[in-house]
Amino acid sequence: MTLQFEEKALKYYSDVCVNKDLVRKASIGTESVPMYVSEWIVSRYLTDGQVDAAARQKMRDFVNKHLPLKDQKEQLKSKLKNGGTLLILDTYSVEVNLRTDEYILKIPCLDENRATIESYIVENYPLLLNGGVWGVGRLEYQSPNGKENPFGQIRMVDFRPMQAATIDLDLFCEQRQHFTLEEWRDLLISSMGYNPTFYTPEQMMLLLTRLIPIVQERVNLIELAPKGTGKSFVYLNLSRYVRLISGGKVTAAVLFHNNATNQSGLLTRFDVVVFDEAQSLSFDNPNEVIGVLKDYLESGSFSRGGKQKNAATAGIVMLANIPLAADGNPRFENLFLNLPDFLRETAFIDRIHGIVPGWQLPRIEEGSISKQIGFKADFFGDILHTLRHTAGYEDYIKAHGKIIGTNDVRDRNAIIRLATGYLKLLFPDLKVSQDELVNYCLRPAASLRQLVRDQLTIMDPEYKPSFIDVAAI
Template sequence: MNTNPDDLFSLFEPAAPTLTPLVNGVDLAALEAKVERVFGSVSIDKRRLPASKLQSRGIPGYVAEWVLESKVPGRGPLSAEDAAKVLDWAARVVPKPDEGNLIRNRLLNGEAVRILTPVQVDVVLSGKKAERVAKLPMIGEERAQIAEHLLEAHPALLQQGMWGVAQLLYIRDQGIVITEFQPMQATVSLDRWREARHEFRLEEWRALLLLTMGYNPAAYSPEAQLLVLARLLPLVQKNVHLMELAPKGTGKSYIYENISPLVRLISGGNVSPSVLFVNNQTNQPGILARYAVVVLDEVQTLKFDNPAEIVGGLKGYLANGKISRGGKHEMASDCGFVLLANITLDANQRPANEPIVVRELPVFLQETAFLDRIKGMIPGWEVPKLSPASFAEQSGLKADYFSDILLHLRQELTTDAYCARHINLGPDAYQRNQESVRALASGYMKLLFPHGEVSPADFQKYCVEPAIKLRQGVWDQLFNLDAEYRKYGRYITVERS
């Protein structure tokens, strides 16, 4: 057989490299290696969380990830052996809903019992009696005692409460007592966070944020990614209040359920003024005073006690950050407030009630004076519905670490000042529009450019324009519902400097 020398030579040529397809400009495999190199021990393979089945036991994602890294640290899919180890630990330490009496019986028999649970401590001053009462919702216990040194070591137990492993004893004449408490802990440094940002291109950083939230960035267009990231704005920006209207299945509440113990999600049940603002009988501050973000999910299904008082109190709070009830107990708060609601779409996947997309909200939440105080509306109908491909399949950052970073960014005021200098809607603009766009743009900048290095073009494209889109959603409702707002013009625009 005759052989062409050129053919023989080609046998020794190196094979052409296989090109990894880019997803929205990102090589996800290379990104995973970079995340693990830059962030090390605060990164985690997001595939391990759903495989652990811990969330099926009522454990939020930020706690479940802490458990995984504590008990079976590692990378790659969770092995059957590690999954069994985690589930065995959970069987011993994580109570099921029907195991409260079993645990009380073990305590009565003199056993020390360790459980994973949130712990919230109230100080009750009633007449001559004063006591510290610990609530352990995982076993339905409302009146446990707690050692004083634990409150000194963990003051957050007296505020919004903490998740951790509590050791319980039954002591005659005292009842159930928490004798030891191991909280979740994450050490954060904003300087280190800013340094890390320099290691990533913008597209990579945006993908990392999505992965850390638990989403697969490949499942979302760049525009949809910015809408999903908007769900984080109330965490990085004080007093940012949002509304997201969407069909079922877009994952509106997913991040709020799994991001931080300082986010309180209310889904179902009664919402009363004493829950939101202050209990005038006990003087106990409500959740708007004790959490960083309060989320009302599926507001159509919630039962509101005294809607007029709730809307009146919310209008005051959303406008000036002051909580009061009946003129008593006035206090300041920087808590963000988020409303989530399902709406009906038409055949074109647009809101069926367009242009008045708030028509399916409870009537008292459609009041324009209330809507005006909402800084932005996320158009959830533009976000793809969740599917198996929507969830993260590689390394992101641990949720407890990430949420602490976000909450630390709230104190970063130079970004707010930058946005105030560079965003001007013009001399005739409606003031709340200007305030809202500046606040939302500042939030986007903290998320995407925490190192403060942003070109004018990128600031406009990734901070200002998304902020205008969110506020325009609110403005569209005001403009269509009330002629008073029409003197300011139909569209929100920014003056070019």
């Protein structure tokens, strides 16, 4: 049965929508690519909008031909050596070598870090310099040629990225008027890959909160939940502007700036840096990293070792598992009790804008995955990225909202940024009533920050209780 929001999505956004259930049914045979790549493949080979046997075979042929397994790399290199050409779907990235005045191409599926690339490709697709772009690259091999070229090299001579259609933000915002708030929310949830009929309205607001750091600059969140609630799903699958780091040890060079190579770190190259499995996160030289990170969370800038100060707009998201009691609530009043030392420091926690109570979400199961119409993931990710840099929304919050119960600058900044994110997501056309502004933007933002204030009060008597409220002006 087609739902009302699906009918309207197909009517007003037909070119940029996809049936999420068809993507699942297509079963293209790989889990190594993000959702927006799978949707791109499926959309290319649908037969009259359906996945029939012929379409499924074409998809499998495409994957088998252009998405090689790692154990095939020597066969592929041999083909190149013997004069063949490869068309490979991979996540390509480019670095600049100023010593040799050339671009260096990385090809993960071949474990190749010293390939070259035609300059015009980098000029046409500068995102290649930002840490990785999924696309189909045409690769050739240049044999050694005496002193002029003493070593053989793989070279990319053409590239087709996984690109959304041209983004028309004005049209996107204008078409919002045809949806009720509930229909629009359902469409956003389905676009994220979740089934809107599976979740309560309150749970859907928590799911949408995961998008705020993507759509709003410099929003810092931590989501605390048990395993299996899908904390990292959106960050892995929705946007090429998000980089996820899963547990382990993180260095200052990777995160901020590599002084040895003068290469920018993740914070300057992505919209959001996500630390998954934060309960097992550690830092190489933690005193330096935490100090610089706290500076960045506060000011949006950082410097390392006396080097030039760098500014960035990336948000920080931390995802951590916490134990629950029998009633489904956190086992300990102090939510950070079992987390690493730096996440038990109140000066660090105070710089986090909101705590997402992920324990209020159910575990991911078959029924929680979208089977409905939704925006294509590549289009949706690019819309969020474009909205991120669009002016007017934060000014609207400041002009029409009022924060009560706290004059703390960090509290107020956090609520304004979070509320701005909700406004961009739910009311991109800025057609919002006073009640909607309070109930769907200001109050959810205040509740996220209230959890931070409550934890600070529990952990340190220096922080006095603060009960935050909001209202429309």
